[in-house]
Amino acid sequence: MRRLEPLIFEISKPGRKAYSLPALEVEKKPMSEYLPAGELRTTPAELPEVSEVDVVRHFTRLSQLNHGVDIGFYPLGSCTMKYNPKINEEAANLPGFTDIHPYAPEETVQGALQLMYELQEYLAEIAGMDKVSLQPAAGAHGELTGIHIIRAYHKSRNDAARAKILIPDSAHGTNPASGVLAGFQTVQIPSDSRGGVDIEALEKVMDETVAGLMLTNPNTLGLFDENIEKIQEIVHKKGGLLYYDGANANAIMGIARPGDMGFDVLHFNLHKTFSTPHGGGGPGSGPVAVKKELAQFLPVPVVEFDGQKYYLNYDVPNTVGRMKSFYGNFLVMVKAYAYIRSLGPDGLREASQDAVLNANYILRRILEYYDLPYDRHCKHEFVVSPQRIKKETGCHTMDISKRLLDYGVHPPTNYFPLIVDEAIMVEPTETESKETLDYFADALIAIAKEAYSNPEMLHKAPHTTVVGRLDEAGAAKNPRIRWQKGM
Amino acid sequence: MNYLPNTPKDREEMLKTIGVKSIEELFSDIPPALRFKGDMKLPAALSESEVAKLMRELAAKNTAQDFATFIGAGAYDHYVPAVVRHVLGRSEFYTAYTPYQPEVSQAVLQSIFEYQTMICELTGMDAANASMYDGASAAAESVTIASGLTRRKTALVSRSVHPETRGVTETYAKGHDITVKEVPFENGVTSVKELEKMLSGDVACVVIQQPNFFGNIEPVDEISSKVQAAGATLIVQVNPMSLGVLRPPAEYGAEIVVGEGQVFGNPMAFGGPFLGILAVKNKYLRRMPGRLVGETTDNRGQRGFVLTLQTREQHIRRERATSNICSNEALNALAATVYLSWLGKEGIKELAEHCVAKAHYLADAISGLKGYELAWKTPFFNEFAVKCPVDPEKIVKSLVEKKILAGYPLGRTYPELKDHLLIAVTEKRTKKEMDDLLAGLEGLA
Secondary structure (H helix, E strand, O other): OOOOOOOOOHHOOOOOOOOOOOOOOOOOOOHHHHHOOEEEEEOOOOOOOOOOHHHHHHHHHHHHOOOOOOOOOOOOOOOOOOOOOOHHHHHHOHHHHHHHOOOOOHOOOHHHHHHHHHHHHHHHHHOOOEEEOOOOOOOHHHHHHHHHHHHHHHHHHOOOOOOOEEEOOOOOHHHHHHHHHOOOEEEEEEEEEOOOEEEHHHHHHHHEEEEEEEEEEOOOOOOOOOOOHHHHHHHHHOOOEEEEEOHHHHHOOOOOOOOHHHEEEEEEEEOOOOOOOOOOOOOOOEEEEEHHHHHHHHHOEEEEEOOOOOOEOOOOOOOOOOOOHHHHHHHHHHHHHHHHHHHHHHHHHHHHHHHHHHHHHHHHHOOOEEEEEEEEOOOOOEEEEEEHHHHHHOHHHHHHHHHHOOOOOOOEEEEEOOOOOEEEEEOOOOOOOHHHHHHHHHHHHHHHHHHHHHHHHHHOOOOOOOOOOOOOHHHHHHOOOOOOOOO | OEEEEEEEEHHHHHHHHOOOOOOOHOOOOOOOOHEOOOOOOOOOOOOOHHHHHHHHHHHHOHHHHHHOOOOOOOOOOOOHEEEEEEHHOOHHHOOOOOOHHHEEEEHHHHHHHHHHEEEEEEHOOOOOOOOOOOHHHHHHHHHHHHHHHHHHOOOEEEEEHHHHHHHHHHHHHHHHOOOEEEEOEEEOOOOOOHHHHHOOEEEEEEEEEEEOOEEEEHHHHHHHHHHHOOEEEEEEEEOHHHHHHEHHHHHOOOEEEEEHHHOOOOOOOOHHOOOEEEEEEEHHHHHHOOOOEEHHHHOOOOOOEEOOOOOOHHHHHHOOOOOOOOOHHHHHHHHHHHHHHHHHHHHHHHHHHHHHHHHHHHHHHHHOOOOEEEOOOEEOOOOEEOOOOOOHHHHHHHHHHOOOEEOHHHHHHHHOOEEEEEEOOOOOOHHHHHHHHHHHHHOOO
């Protein structure tokens, strides 16, 4: 019985309420006796007036309009929509984690500090790095932190002429945005015929004006850059640093470590690789790991252990400063910690192995209908393009994706990376069974056939969802971004 | 314990379809020298029951969970109603991602639209985004917005703004060549006299906090008129709970409102995840960072919601985006939406009034204790600074034994307020807890 739900404001009725407050116990005078009369609110905010049943039914019904990993397959490329173990959610709801103030004395929060300290150590080991900060709140926030660290490093060496950050054309959009936000000019490096960084182009632009290179490996095509040794040599030789975007780290746990590849700074996305959920868009967590020489630039505070107790260390000599209030998204760290303890070193490696196996399996199953721009084994994700379908039927990636919704599957990432026309980027993750992968591959094949037999049906898809294709252009032209009384 | 459904037989069949002999072959493009050999030095895998026990043990070491907390300073111990946890526990919400496919994401999209509306109602702004990481980074990004629009390169931030907000603002400003200058405070609020002197033609914006870090009510009208006269943008960081009793910042000329939304249904959680509120007047709309949800219609004529004005964002605009933010704090924004639905029009006023009344009861009683006095005679909301006859660090340490977190020693971030303790009171604090704190303070004087 899924159907559209009115706005919470539309079910509001004056005088109805859901809240209750503890006894006041003390005298309450008119507010004007405590606060300047001119500062008091005269018109109440139009918040809804509803009962507790209204609240629960409204959000429960709304929830039924959403697709999530717990409902079905969600092969959204570069987002690592793996299953989120329920024990991790339970752990993060323990009052011992939720009900502690960030400024509580250290002796009263030793469990939290211990968890953070150990998580720092685990992530450093998985990354092949030396020191970790858990402060960044998301992947892009980790990137920004990392690029600030690179900036601080060059500044500390009086090497101020380095104004550029190099970024491959296959990179996530956050990379160039983070580079600019940290004060750099970004320079795009083309990809070569095998989908990796074009070495000649890199050599040409890599000089003493370049601060560093940001790289995802495997990249957004799902391909491991085979020339990574050469790349790191070129960048380091000219005094630059290498940044590893850990968005795709689900392919390499226990198999290859960014630190060993020559990267100097990286971030992980705990909500991707370490299975803390994505929350409908957040909260995430984007810890940053660095090599020893860069530890002096990490944001403050970092968690340390003196052999007796865990404590917050604000004394980092050349710190980039603060990236966020307090210490990062702690409850997300709790879930990642529980995940790493559950899987252990072998489990993490097996997760990456099956993530890669699952991606390659789907890839090989659909190639009769979809085109592969770079014919190699992929890592945890792959990119195909419906070139032939487009040419022969007029159906686009958008149509195929919308039709997938009718099959109960969340579509892959569309139109990204930008270097592949009509890109379809698929990341199945390791927590999906062969049956699910087969169902998805069969659906893609069936849709390809539908494109030939009934293209119009694809253009109008989806047909079975509660809302149909939405007018995004109209929404942007005349933005209605809030409800108003009498609207 | 892992979560892999593939059986050995499945793997065999899949390898056959792929045309390779082993999984290892799929990794053959990684240079052999870079292959990780041996085992990662991590603790061995545990069963679910072992993990459950381990996590309970770690949580139990956090004794602060049972304490009566009078620490505020940016994170407040308000009650989180059961309905919030219940709704957030629905995996249709928490196992989804950014609503890129609106046809199967109406839950996230509509709830964000409701959130945007609530924040606009509370602040008087025209537009609110679907969240920033926290109040501090929201303030930092708002400085960038103002600098971009005014094309000026100086930001004035009051010293009465949360020290961590000031810290994050300074870090972010480095990337934009924005100079951040601090406006001193006087009598616990921003010095209007000093502010006026600092308002040069290159000032893009002035950031104040209302109520400020010390809990005090800033002279916002005076500040606002000076800021407006200088052609700068007034950015106000609010404790959004205070907007149950305090007037919306739009009424005194704020053009960007930021805030720490933790108070709306999010636990203190050792500092995160929290919720960055960012709301603006229309003229800043297209410079706003992050996600925005707009109303539209589908091809069947029904109302629906989509992400909108996405050309501001990094996944479209790349190096020309207004921000790099991608993952935000959507689930925390949902918590705020559910919480504000539960609290409603009357509830937020009544709750804010309880905080005011309880805080003033405690402040009055403390100022009656020998040796203790209120730092300033300035009106405050639910937090106030007390000048103590003993080192506040010592007070905090001593009262831990009584299961009381007495407050935040201001000397940690304000050397000039070394003997001051910042005390916050929420609706959760009982008279007995406050009286216990009073007895504790009295005993230490």
